Amino acid sequence: MAMENFKHFLVVLSVAAAAGLVSIIFVLRWVLHFREGLAWDGGPAEFNWHPVLMVIGFIFLQGTAIIVYRIPWTWHRSKLMMKFxxxxxxxxxxxxAVVSMVAVFDFHNxxxxxxxxxxxxxxxxxxxxLYGLQLVLGVGMYLMPFTPASWRAAFMPLHVYGGLFLFTSIIAVALMGITEKLIFSLSDPKYKDSPxxxxxxxxxxxxLVVFGALILWIATRKSWKRPSEQILHTLHTDGGVEDSSKVGPALSQLSDVPNEETCGDVRKRSCKLDDQPN
Ligand code: HEM
Ligand code: HEM
Known part of the structure; x- marks a missing residue:
């Protein structure tokens, strides 16, 4: 990544991390200060685990998982390690997310x-x-050594689209949940009175919207993609990858689609290398 590009990446990553971490502080303050706190007793304090675990797990951790390949200081790590x-x-x-669902079903019952x-x-x-399905298919496609490289390549556009679509939908679901919870629980003064x-x-x-927007931005920049294993290998033997800011823009352009996807085009040779779970 060129220096200028690297600086942009750092700024966007820092703002995303700040928005995500402050969201976690906000949801905790909401349930601990404004609501009934946290407990596992079938009451409203058990319900409160629902927003807390959804924001920490389904939004913050999922957002982190999505951009983890994009972090330049992980590029010297093996692709297999990053997949794990x-x-x-x-x-x-x-x-x-599953524990959070148990909390709300338990409370309702x-x-x-x-x-x-x-x-x-x-x-x-x-x-x-669908997230559970994406997880099972992801493991089957990209962690099982016997899965053919052609399947991996063919599935990658769907994997990336599915992941980004789910992440965006989950932010929308959280906004709906927040709104209905405020309408249900604020009575004197009411939601419309802006307490x-x-x-x-x-x-x-x-x-949450800002966090989602920035994660989507990072995950859709072609020049911020993890370079293919072949290019990283060449750089490594030249001693260039230690300083990720030296990885030039030309490099990023060579690798502007997910690595498993490159099998579909003329870059067939690099695909063979990338698909090894190395
Ligand atoms: C890439 C989402 C599970 C393997 C991606 C990307 C997204 C995503 C959005 C694009 C990232 C980028 O362009 O930098 C998800 C979601 C999952 C999931 C939401 C769970 C529900 C898995 C699992 C594996 C996996 C279990 C198994 C190892 C990969 C691989 C890439 C990828 C190999 C390509 C990375 C690259 O070459 O740049 N995933 N994923 N994913 N994912 Fe997943
Ligand atoms: C209920 C999913 C986030 C508030 C539910 C239920 C599901 C669900 C499946 C139904 C439980 C039942 O019928 O017993 C999700 C998912 C989220 C999310 C996937 C991911 C972000 C939130 C957040 C809030 C929230 C952040 C904020 C407080 C509620 C409320 C209910 C509920 C008030 C009970 C009323 C209803 O069933 O709509 N949620 N939720 N949810 N959720 Fe969420």
């Missing part, structure tokens, strides 16, 4: 509130199920 980190973070995000009546719950459950909790939690929603 990407898959591991996604698995952790999924696990926290204990309080005799019906399940699955809202648009939030419909889109949310669909996202969790401090409403303003505070609206800001949480804005932070």
């Amino acid at each position: 980190i990407h898959a591991g973070l996604n698995l952790l995000a999924f696990t926290l 204990a309080a005799k509130i019906p399940n699955m009546y809202s648009l939030h719950s419909w889109v949310g459950l669909a996202a969790v199920i 401090p909790e409403a303003i505070f939690v609206n800001v949480l929603g804005l932070l």
Whole structure:
């Protein structure tokens, strides 16, 4: 990555990290200061695990997993190691989302509130199920050594699109959840009267939008992609990869599609190298 490009990357990454971390602080303050706190007792404090674990796991950890290949100081690490980190973070995000769903179902059943009546719950459950599918297919395609390279390449556009679509949908689901929770729980004064909790939690929603927008920006810049293994190998033997800022723009352009995808075009030779789970 050229120096100028590297600086832009650092700025966007820092703002994204700040928005994500502040969102976590905000959701914790919401449930601990404005709401009933956290507990596992079938009551409202059990419900509160739902937004907390969704923001930490399904939004922050998933966003991190998505951009982990893009971080230049990981480029000297093997592709296999980065796949494990990407898959591991996604698995952790999924696990926290499932625990968060158990919390809300448990709370609903204990309080005799019906399940699955809202648009939030419909889109949310669909996202969790499809995310589980994406995880299983990701492991099957990119971690199983016997999966043919041609399958990996053919599936990569769907994997990337599916991942970005799910991440975006999950932010939208969180915004719906936040809005309905504020409408349900603020009574005197009401949501429409803008009490401090409403303003505070609206800001949480804005932070999630900013975090999502920046993660999508990072994940869609061609010049910020992890270079192919072949190029990294060449640089490594030349001693160039230690300083990632020296990786020039020409390099990034050579590798402007996900590595597994390069099999589809004239760069067939580099595909063979990249698909080795090395
Ligand atoms: C309920 C998913 C985030 C608030 C539900 C339910 C699902 C779900 C499937 C239905 C549970 C049941 O019927 O018993 C998700 C997903 C999220 C998310 C995938 C990922 C971001 C949030 C957030 C809030 C929230 C951030 C903010 C407080 C609620 C509320 C309910 C609920 C109030 C109960 C009412 C209803 O069923 O719509 N959520 N949720 N959710 N969620 Fe979320
Ligand atoms: C790339 C999402 C699970 C392997 C990507 C990208 C996204 C994504 C958005 C594009 C990143 C970029 O262009 O830099 C997801 C989601 C998952 C998931 C949401 C879970 C639900 C997995 C799993 C594996 C995997 C389990 C298995 C190792 C890969 C590989 C790439 C990739 C090899 C290409 C990286 C590159 O060459 O630049 N994933 N992924 N993914 N993912 Fe996943």
